[in-house]
Amino acid sequence: MHDILFRALVGFRQNYWFWPTTMTLAAVILGFLLPWLDDRIGTDWIRSVPFLRATQVDGARAILTTLAGATLGVAGVAFSVTIVAVSFASSNYGPRLIGNFMGDKTNQVVLGVFVATFVYCMTVLSTVHARLELAQSTQEAFVPQISVLFAFALTLAAVGALIGYIHHIPESINIMNVTAHLGDKLRRSVASMLDDEDRRQREEEGPADVEPWTAAPPGRDATILRAETAGFLQQVDLDRLASLARERGVQITIHHAPGAFVVQGEIVLSAQPPRDGDDALLRRLRDCATLGSNRTDVQDLLFLSDQLVEVLGRALSPGINDPNTAMLCLNWLAAGLTAFARREPARPARRDDPVLYRRVTFEEMLDRSFDQMRQYVASDRTVTLHALDVLRGLAASACRPAMAEACIRQMRRLAASAAERLDETVAKDEIAEALAAALRDAADRAR
Known part of the structure; x- marks a missing residue:
């Protein structure tokens, strides 16, 4: 239902x-x-x-x-x-x-x-x-x-x-309204995810890093929910899963984040240790996850950032060549990433939590976005300088050294790619100067 x-x-x-x-x-x-x-x-x-x-x-x-x-x-x-x-x-x-x-x-x-x-x-x-x-x-x-x-x-x-x-x-x-709509939705989705995470946190603790967590293969006797058809994992009801885990005395593992594509028969959820009435537990697990043919923006933050990157890539294509639109996309992507960088993360998942899952981190969204757009941005001198300035601002807003280090890594990669793609010596010198200035500002945040 x-x-x-x-x-x-x-x-x-x-x-x-x-x-x-x-x-x-x-x-x-x-x-x-x-x-x-x-x-x-x-x-x-x-x-x-x-x-x-x-x-x-x-x-x-x-x-x-x-x-x-x-x-x-x-x-x-x-x-x-x-x-x-x-x-x-x-x-x-x-x-x-x-x-x-x-x-x-x-x-x-x-x-x-x-x-x-x-x-x-x-x-x-x-x-x-x-x-x-x-x-x-x-x-x-x-x-x-x-x-x-x-x-x-x-x-x-x-x-x-x-x-x-x-x-x-x-x-x-109007492209300004399109990018503003996507960027504002990304910013609000990031804030909503972090607010929900804080609400679900069961213990009052100090800020802690959210480390990437990989689900281990379930045991042979675990209750396993497999995908009945191929598609994207659109939504997972974490609150219902947590209530179910406490009610049945099991630990539930979410093996994929919303937005991931799963093939038929692939594991989506698992619960262990086993309890009596596994069929009933399996039916209730099935009600907590939704698969579909399309990605949605309900819980998939990367879908929103991917849309901005897609608009940016098309704007810098040879047939369109619109650097102003590309810089607009960078500005609104920065709005969402800044909201991510300024918030102290909740504690990481622990092995005794009722529900184990991995959510999107700042570093993951940053690397995914800039790795996908680098080949387009690096071919344009103006957009490259603007992207370095965006990364510089993100590093200044970072609340953790790891976030600033991720920004520095992307700065170096972008500058190196631009040095290979641009033919004009003056443009290369400008990018090198901008990189040096950005690295000086970001180095203090990474310590």
Whole structure:
């Protein structure tokens, strides 16, 4: 059940049709409810409003038909513009950023307003009828005045949504906004992970290093949860695993961090020593881990940093050659890494903890990001100097010598790569001077 709920939540976040479908269903309900209310109230109230006139049958039909056709046409245009924006973002920024555009609630709500207006007008139109002479009775003409006025209100809302949509689309593909969104999400995710880690810490101790921890192979008699299909480990419920471990008197080991790709049959979780009712324990372990075909940003911090690196790599490709965008990506990557560097880590995992797992460290995120981008950054003199300045600032913010040492290591690697790739002697001298100045500042933090 937990796995199904998580998949549904991730799907709703990136499903372009969720809000339009919800608003369309609401429009259908209103399309039947308001005419029923009109029938109950009657039309006498409209005479007391001086600026309103009762609409006749032909007029109501013409109004509703016109509004329905116009809003449906604009909805098609809005959908087409969104697809163009998604295609542009995919080709220029990277295909892994499509989910950010598809999950944009503004686009979903705007399309929902247009589709809901069309459906509402068509539903109300079905209730409008002229005077009918039947065999044994006469059915009086019916025009739902309140419903027609509400159709006008929905149309005005659609016009306002169109104006906002025209403004929003250029803003959503503005590279400054794209990188700012990714960088701010990375910073908040780092802070959230560290806050959760502090909350889960069971003992009040002084700051301690979070050392990389590798899970040992489980024993033969351990309860083992294996991947039923290949995919990415999207989410692990650490709180439920800790409660389960204490309840059953076992120690649970998480063999992969969120974001790791596992093949079918590979070990995901294990619990030992064994207890009676291993099948029940296995079912509960399965509810605490979610595998899927895509990486998500729920617990996978490296997915967010990888997106910034991907945008940077495309910006420095020969076909685009946009160093300003690359420097923007470095700035927002530094925002997330600085939030990481300034926080004192919690105590490391111990062999007697109820749940053993390894989370992402500052050094791992730094090395992964700069190792992937080095070949692109080193080919541009301006971006290389900016990257050295970013590493210099990260070293100054480091709360532990190991973090500053990681920054120094990346400075040296970047400068060496730039010396090999750049042909201009002046540029090489500038980078050498910047490296020397950065190393002098970072050396004090590494001691």
